[in-house]
Amino acid sequence: MTVFASSWNAQGAQALARREAMLARIAQLRALEERAAQASARSRPVFDKRGQLLPRERVALLLDPGTPYLPLCSLAGFLHDTKDPAASVPGGGIVAGIGFVSGVRCMVVASDSGIDAGAIQPMGLDKILRVQEIALQNKLPFVHLVESAGANLMKYRVEGFVHGGGLFRNLARLSAAGIPVITVQHGSGTAGGAYMPGLSDVVIMVRGRSRAFLAGPPLLMAATGEVATEEELGGAEMHTAVSGLGEYLAEDDRHALGIAREVVARTGWAQAAIPSEARPPRFAADELLGLMPAHHREPVDMREVITRLADDSDLLEFKPLYGAATVCAQAAVEGHAVGFISNNGPIDVAGANKATHFIQLMCQLGHPLIYLQNTTGYMVGKDSEQGGMIKHGSKMIQAVTNATVPQITLQCGASFGAGNYGMCGRGYAPRFLFSWPSAKTAVMGGEQAARTMQIVTEAALARKGIAPDAAQAQAQFDKIVAVFEAQADAFYTSGLVLDDGVIDPRDTRAVLAQCLGVCTEAQARRPHPMQFGVARM
Structure with a gap:
């Protein structure tokens, strides 16, 4: 056993200041999630009059009481339905998460029909496509609670219509892969929405409430003159x-x-998914609130994070003296053996080689990989380039791309440049990807981007013999910083469904345990794939 000796003062001034900043972000996150629930609940009088349950009540009744539930993409659409933070309602019109139904871990998706009658929103489409992919990767039965007005014709966009076909393609893929697709048709399913039950293996309908047709009465009359x-x-x-x-x-x-x-x-499909009881970490999860700085320029030892996630704080660090800015360690989370990879600075040549070696070792052992992103990217400079940074960084990206074990990514701090790629960002299809409120994602930091553009602009002016205007240069600098900072924010990127949700750092171990349980079940499950999905007869 190798218990990490923490040197972090969880009650120090720096930790307490970081804790307050993190708590403020968590409060903002919870308020945004509650905003969506309240917006939906405002339709209660209508639902009560129709004798219906609200969408979140349906999900709660479907799930086994007292069992873990992992909500997904709760901020989808935030700041993308409107640029006004006070008016933006997150969620994308979809409630989605992984939970237990009759002892079976399932992907549960519900139309949030309390908002715009469940009309599919642009980022709501991205959200449902993402959770369908998770269900397919992890062999999760797909339980769909449908009540949707379909596409919002007042906000019609042709790309939404075109990409929307992927929703139905995924239902067919799930069925053909031997993964049950079960739909409860609580209300309307019109036009393309009718194909949700049409491409399901089992459909449950509600007397007097369920509707499914390719053309409703108004469109039918407009198209053919028929009255029905x-x-x-x-x-x-x-x-x-x-x-x-x-x-x-x-x-x-x-x-x-x-x-x-x-x-x-x-x-x-019911089976025990939770491994035998494991010892909790020796440090309180609450201390995770005070570890991450508000600005990526402040250093943090990510081993302090790992030791607050690992069983009994027991971790075996891999090559600790080689490429020290890249942290690799073997540990366990709720009994699941895993490999952690994180960053205490930029990824240099030694760090890239170390990570490549470690990824391949974990694949040999069959241990899932957990990436804790906190990097400004790969090291730059003359020495780095001459040392072969490009080819060594490419080896790391090759290893991440072709890893044969489940990979789970958590964006804790900075996720800049190619560091996002080498640390298994969204583009590398990790099984799950979550963010802490402190996460920042960008091609580079805002000030770095602004300074780069300033240098380029000044050089261009110098070639023309023009002296730069200091006020104009500062205005451009500030504008670029503002644009980068706004788009790097975890809530903004989560609104684009670039992660599977923003989580409270204190919940990280529980979230990882859920995800690892999903991956373990997926490996053990033996569906009966076919060359076709179950066809309706």
Whole structure:
């Protein structure tokens, strides 16, 4: 056993200041998540009148009580539906997460029909495509609680229509991979939305509420002149008795969710997913709040983070004296053996080689890799270039790309330049990627970008014999810094679904345990893939 000897003073002035800054960001995160829930809940009178449950109530009733639940992409769309931070409602019109249904770990997705009648928002589409990919990678049954007005024609964008086809393609891929797709049709599914039940293996409909048709009464009349009621075109009774689109007819939302739980139970996929009890870290999770600086220029020893995540704070550091700015360590998280990779500075030649070696070793052992990003990128400079930084950095990227074990990424601090790539950023398809509120993602730091442009501009002016205007140069500098800082912010990037959610640092160990449980189950599961998805007959 090698217990890390922490030198961090969790009660020092620096730690307490960082803690307050982190708590403020967490409070902002929780307020944004609550804003979406409150916006949805404002529709309660309408739902009550129709005898329906609100979307989040449906999810809560579907899930096994008292079991872990991992929400995903809760900030999707933040600052991308409107640039006003006070008016932006995050979530993308979708509630999504991984939880247990009848003892089976599932991907659960619900239309947030309390907001704009569940119309699919631009970043909501990205969100559902992402969670479908997670379900496919990790062999998670896909349980879909549908009530959606479809595309918002008032905000129509052709690219949304084109990319939207991927949603239905993924349902077909899931079914063909032998992964159950189960839909509860709580309300409307119109036009493309009708293909959600159409591409599901099992469909549960609610009497008097479920609707599924390619063209509703208004469009039908406009297109053909035909007059028909919603029930005649696509009601629950018609689809369960005539068209065969629905398998089960429920009396209300609660009944439908009970049927869904029974359908999941009968998959026979329930199994113990939580490993044997492991010793908790020797340091309080609360101390993670005071570790990360508000600015990436302040140093932090990421081993202090790892030791607060690892079982019993027991970690075996790999090549500790070689490429010391790159931290590699073997440890366990809730009984799962893992390899951690993190950064105490830029990735230099030795660090890149060390990480490459470590990644390959973890693949040989079959241990998942956890990347804790905190880097300004790969080392630059004459010595670095002559030392072969490009080729050694490329080897690391090759190893990340072709790793044969699950990879999970957590963006803790800076994630700049190619360091984002070498540390398994979103472009390298980690199984899961989460951010801390302190994370910053950009091609480079704002001041660095501004200074680079300033140098380029001054050189161009000098070639023309023009003296730079100091006030104008400073204005341009400040503008570039502001643009980079705004787009680097964790809440902004999460709004673009560039991660799977922003999490409270104190929840990191629990989140990692959930993700590792998902990966372990995926490896053990043996679905029966086919050359086709289950077709509706």
